[in-house]
Amino acid sequence: LPLVEKSLIARIRHQRGTGGGVIKGIGDDSAVLRIPPGHEALVTTDFSLEEIHFRREWHSPESVGHRCLTRGLSDIAAMGGEPIAAFLSLALPKALPQSWVNRFVKGLTALAKKFDVTLAGGDTAQSPDGILVDIIVLGSVPRGKAILRSGARPGDKIFVTGSLGASAFVLQQLMERKISPTDSSTQNLRLGLTRKIIDQHFFPRPRIEVGQFLRRKSLASSMIDLSDGLSTDLAHICEESGVGAQVRVDIIPKDSQVAMSPALHGGEDYELLFTARKPVPKRIAGVAVTEIGEVIRGRGVFRIDKKNRRVMRPEGWEHLRK
C-alpha cells in the first residue's frame, strides 16, 4: 500500500469509536455489525467525485469529508432511520498531499461523531485521475416502519424542513466567480451572504433527528431528502406514489438573499421533503417545518400562486457538469 493509504487506515482505525452496532470494524474481510432486534437494515451508497461533485479550489478537504458523509446520512434520515456505521471507499491520485487526506478524514469523522456513526471499513486504491470517494452508510429502522417515497396519497399536505436553495445559490456564485475560491470555505462573506447560507453549502446538516421524530410519531406518509432539488425530488415522490402535487411557490421557505430558482430546482440542501395527513409541528428538533402544498390525484407537479396554476417542470440540479 502507498504510504498515504497506510496512514489513512491507521488514522481511521484510531478514529473508530466503540459504536454500538459494530462488532468488528476495519481489519477483516468484511465488517460485522449488529442490527437491533426487530429492526431492518438500511443501506445507501453515494459517490463524491472531484470535478463532478466538488472542486478542490472551492471546497476545503474538511468540507469534502463532511459533505460526502452528509449525502449518506441524509438518505438514512429520509427513511426515518438510525445510522449505525459508515464505510469509506477512497481512491487518491499519486500526487495528493498527505495533509489533504488528514483534513478530509477530520471533516468526515467530526460529522460521524455527532451522530455516533462508526467508520467501520471501506477500501483504498490509487486513482487514475482525481479524488474518488464512495460513501456507504448502514442504518436501521424498526421493522416495517421505513418511510418510503411511495406512501403519498391525494389530500396529504406537503412539507419541507429548513430553508431551500442556499446550497445551489452558493454554487452558482462560485461558478460565476462572485465568491473567490477560498481554502477554508466558510469565511468568505464578500457578497454579504450570511454564514448560515455559506455553511448550508459547505457543511450541510443531515436531518436525522427530524426523520426519526416523524417516524416515531407516524406522521409522514412519504419522505425523500432534497438532494436533487425540490422540483425533481417531489416528482420522485409523485412517481413512486402514483399521485400529483401542487406547490404554493410564494410560501417556499428560503432566505431573502437566495433567488427563487435555486429554491425550486437547486440540489444538495439535504433538507427533508415529506407528506402527511395529520397536523405536523411547526418546529421539530429545532428545525422549522413549512407546509408548501398538497398531494392531488393524477399526474404532474404543478406550481400555483394564490390564484393561478402553472406547470412546474422537473429542472433539478444535476451536479457541476451536465
Place this chain on the structure above:
Amino acid sequence: LPLVEKSLIARIRHQRGTGGGVIKGIGDDSAVLRIPPGHEALVTTDFSLEEIHFRREWHSPESVGHRCLTRGLSDIAAMGGEPIAAFLSLALPKALPQSWVNRFVKGLTALAKKFDVTLAGGDTAQSPDGILVDIIVLGSVPRGKAILRSGARPGDKIFVTGSLGASAFVLQQLMERKISPTDSSTQNLRLGLTRKIIDQHFFPRPRIEVGQFLRRKSLASSMIDLSDGLSTDLAHICEESGVGAQVRVDIIPKDSQVAMSPALHGGEDYELLFTARKPVPKRIAGVAVTEIGEVIRGRGVFRIDKKNRRVMRPEGWEHLRK
C-alpha cells in the same frame, strides 16, 4: 440523468430478483433489507477502477462485471457468511458505448443470480476519467460465528482451497503481451494455457459454499480470501492473530503451467486461506482443500522445503500499477 444511466437503472430494476432479504430495493433513498433473526450483518466494499484493476483492452465488459462482484462475494465467503444483496456505484465516462454497460451488467447479474444475490441499489455518476466501479455486498452470518482473521493459534494447520497463482500468471502473460488482447477474454488459448487457467483470471469463482461449510462445521479458526496473494494474505492472518506461520512451498497447489512466484505472491485468485485445529476434508463443495503449513509461535511467515527454512517476504501483487 444521462441516457446511459437511465437505461442502466431500468436494466437493474428489471434484473432485481425477489431476493429473500430485500424489502425495498432500487427506487428509494436507501434500500431496506432484512437480516435473518439471530444473525449479524456483514458489509464489504471494493473498488474496481479502470487502469488500476482492469483494462478495457484486456477485460471484456462481462469479465469486469463478474470480477468486481467476485471481489465482494469473496469477502463474504471469507467470513463464512451468506450474501444477501449487492449495491453498485458506477461512474461512467461520457463517451462509453451503451453496449459496454449492458454487457457489464450482464456479467455482474449472471454471477449475482448464481448466489441468489439481489442488486438492491447503488449510485450512478458521470466519471471525470475512466470507468469507476465500487461494489458493496451485504451479507449475514449467525451471531458470533463470523470467521475472523484473528483466530489462528500455534499448532493450527494452514489450508488453501483450489489452486493458486493462475490469475496473476495470466495477468503477467497479458502484460508481457504473450497473450494478445482479446474482446471475449476467454477463448485465447494461444499460449497453450488451459481454459481453467484463463477463466481463473477472467471469471474467478467466489468460494461461498466452502466458507459456509467451514463455519457450519466450526472447522476454521481463522480465514481470509486470497485477493492480495498467499504471502501477503497469510501475513494479514498472522498479524491479526499475533502468530507466525511456516509454509511448505513444495506442496502449494498450482497448475503445472503456472510459475511458482504467482502462486506464492500473485493476487486475485479468490481462493480461501484458513487455519484449523481439527481434521479438514480434502474436498469441500467440489473444491480441493490442501494443507500447506502450520501456525507457529512468534512472528514472521517462513517458507520451508522438506529440509530447510527460508524467510518468505510479503511481496503480494498490488494491482496493475504500483
